[in-house]
Amino acid sequence: MLFSGMFIPTLKENPQEAEIISHRLMLRAGMIRKLAAGIYSYLPLGFKVLKKVENIIRSQMNSAGAQELLLPTLHPRHLWEETGRWNEYGKEMLKVLDRHKREFGLGPTHEEIITDLARREIKSYRQLPLILYQFQTKFRDEIRPRFGIMRCREFLMKDAYSFDKDAEGLAKNYDKMYETYNNIFTQCGLEFKLVEADPGLIGGSVSHEYMVLADTGEEELLTCQKCDYAIKAKAEHNLTSCPKCKGKFASIRGIEVGHIFQLGTKYSDLLKANFLDENGKQTPFVMGCYGIGVSRIVAAAIEQSHDDDGIIWQMPIAPFEVLILPISIADDKIMKVSGELYKKLKKEGIDVVLDDRDEQAGVKFKDTDLIGIPIRITVGTKTIKENNVEIKLRKDKNSFKEKISETPCKVKELLKNMK
Numbered sequence: 001m002l003f004s005g006m007f008i009p010t011l012k013e014n015p016q017e018a019e020i021i022s023h024r025l026m027l028r029a030g031m032i033r034k035l036a037a038g039i040y041s042y043l044p045l046g047f048k049v050l051k052k053v054e055n056i057i058r059s060q061m062n063s064a065g066a067q068e069l070l071l072p073t074l075h076p077r078h079l080w081e082e083t084g085r086w087n088e089y090g091k092e093m094l095k096v097l098d099r100h101k102r103e104f105g106l107g108p109t110h111e112e113i114i115t116d117l118a119r120r121e122i123k124s125y126r127q128l129p130l131i132l133y134q135f136q137t138k139f140r141d142e143i144r145p146r147f148g149i150m151r152c153r154e155f156l157m158k159d160a161y162s163f164d165k166d167a168e169g170l171a172k173n174y175d176k177m178y179e180t181y182n183n184i185f186t187q188c189g190l191e192f193k194l195v196e197a198d199p200g201l202i203g204g205s206v207s208h209e210y211m212v213l214a215d216t217g218e219e220e221l222l223t224c225q226k227c228d229y230a231i232k233a234k235a236e237h238n239l240t241s242c243p244k245c246k247g248k249f250a251s252i253r254g255i256e257v258g259h260i261f262q263l264g265t266k267y268s269d270l271l272k273a274n275f276l277d278e279n280g281k282q283t284p285f286v287m288g289c290y291g292i293g294v295s296r297i298v299a300a301a302i303e304q305s306h307d308d309d310g311i312i313w314q315m316p317i318a319p320f321e322v323l324i325l326p327i328s329i330a331d332d333k334i335m336k337v338s339g340e341l342y343k344k345l346k347k348e349g350i351d352v353v354l355d356d357r358d359e360q361a362g363v364k365f366k367d368t369d370l371i372g373i374p375i376r377i378t379v380g381t382k383t384i385k386e387n388n389v390e391i392k393l394r395k396d397k398n399s400f401k402e403k404i405s406e407t408p409c410k411v412k413e414l415l416k417n418m419k
């Protein structure tokens with residue numbers, strides 16, 4: 001892509017309203033804009049990152065044998081009455097009336113909807129096991145929406161639901177999702193911890209949360225300094241050492257990006273969602289549910305990886321992999337080298353942007369650092385005289401020279417190591 005044609009409204013000044021770094025940097029990098037409290041627009045750059053995260057999740061979910069679908073966001077009141085959650089969910093659920101004065105809730109989560117679908121469509125044990133998932137905008141009227149897209153009233157979630165004929169099947173699917181989530185967060189390049197969790201309003205028994213480690217995280221965690229055990233600090237204040245290996249605990253902070261639950265028959269009992277088992281007996285589905293805050297991952301990744309100049313993206317979720325920066329667009333030689341490199345990299349399937357804007361080099365350097373593109377290739381008068389360009393990795397302090405002809409090869413090698 002050509003930078004000049006892109007809608008990336010970067011800001012020089014720090015926006016007053018932003019309390020945490022990711023919020024500030026997303027506004028400054030032109031990734032998001034606020035419409036109302038806890039409601040944000042994703043501009044092209046922010047949307048691109050969101051899609052990269054979404055695609056990592058999609059590919060891992062598909063590999064695990066889960067199937068994608070899309071459920072409605074408007075939920076009829078009677079379904080939520082059946083589980084008692086119309087009242088239980090309280091003010092966090094946004095409610096609307098249609099023209100016939102019928103009440104609907106805007107979906108904050110989808111257990112009712114998926115269980116209703118299952119009770120209508122899945123009749124026999126032969127149709128099990130099954131994992132269904134979706135990417136969807138969720139609505140939660142949070143008391144204190146804050147920190148940009150970290151805690152929103154409208155946000156993107158990936159939610160999955162498993163259906164099994166017995167507890168053994170559920171345990172298997174749960175393990176599969178547990179592993180799949182590990183793969184997803186690893187592939188996003190995030191440093192994270194897994195903690196045992198409280199099932200809360202969703203219900204069920206066994207439950208785990210995935211926490212991205214960052215100083216600004218809302219959750220305080222105790223992690224063992226010897227093994228990988230971690231727990232939420234508030235639930236287990238009296239623990240002084242690791243129950244697994246007796247190692248010492250350290251206190252750190254985390255951002256919840258994923259939550260998995262063994263629901264058992266909670267929803268299938270309440271909604272009378274049954275299938276015929278091997279013995280011809282009506283039996284409730286044994287369910288699990290698995291959520292990931294897709295949009296929250298984007299903010300969490302920035303909290304975890306940035307410096308004073310801006311975002312430092314991990315390659316798999318960077319808005320672009322490579323940026324080519326011609327020092328002056330008035331110089332024909334520079335533009336020729338830049339244009340040819342751009343074409344070659346594009347042909348290799350590399351996600352590259354050419355900063356062809358008529359701006360001072362200083363402005364371009366600042367924006368590249370702010371936006372956080374992992375690989376920058378600078379094309380300048382002096383270097384091209386020696387048939388070189390300058391390559392700099394966003395995460396490193398120093399740059400190095402590379403032969404123009406060798407550059408596509410070098411970039412491919414760098415990409416391989418950074419994925």
Ligand code: ATP
Pocket residue numbers: 109140142149150151152153155157256257258259291292293294295296
């Ligand atoms: P939290 O404790 O942060 O409110 P939750 O327990 O209510 O989260 P779940 O119902 O498990 O969250 O939803 C699945 C995932 O959706 C969470 O792990 C989180 O990453 C994300 N999420 C939840 N609420 C929000 C929100 N208001 N804004 C952005 N992402 C959210």
Ligand code: MG
Pocket residue numbers: none
């Ligand atoms: Mg919540």
